[in-house]
Amino acid sequence: ILNVEQSPQSLHVQEGDSTNFTCSFPSSNFYALHWYRWETAKSPEALFVMTLNGDEKKKGRISATLNTKEGYSYLYIKGSQPEDSATYLCASLHTGRRALTFGSGTRLQVQP
């Protein structure tokens, strides 16, 4: 059974703060790592798909890094805004399996 862990479980920050979350996944048979943002009453939306060790991806104020050898990924948000409030999900894909395994998510609340 694959175990994908995310920390922290929840986070409250002030507008303008920078923050980061961690996703840990098994390093063996690794194929890809996905990050999704899930806002309340909306559908989860893909942020990044990463496959290579050392990959860095950026989308506006949000960026992510990947370490496949040690099995972790960081998601960074620079200068948090209230509209960043959402649950951030990571999911890993491993060879031999055809579906993503999701973590439980990090719930971010940004106070104005």
Place this chain on the structure above:
Amino acid sequence: GAGVSQSPSNKVTEKGKDVELRCDPISGHTALYWYRQSLGQGLEFLIYFQGNSAPDKSGLPSDRFSAERTGESVSTLTIQRTQQEDSAVYLCASSFRGFNEKLFFGSGTQLSVL
């Protein structure tokens, strides 16, 4: 439509009844997934369809759960003799070719079994 469409958005049913959940993926997407999220849990994989290949049913929690897909279009998830532990948000997602691409999710069906 432009996105993944799921219906109904909410379903309240009595224990022991059957329910049917529907998913319309994005046109042209060959891969379709069903996941569910129970309260306080992460997204749990249920079933995966890829083109005309046999579906991957390894995530279905019991034989009360089944799913079908018509070609590369609509999918239906059926839960027979519902139990209270089946209460969850059921999410459908699709992708263009398969599991190594980002998923496009529907807005989900909130199922409540009383």
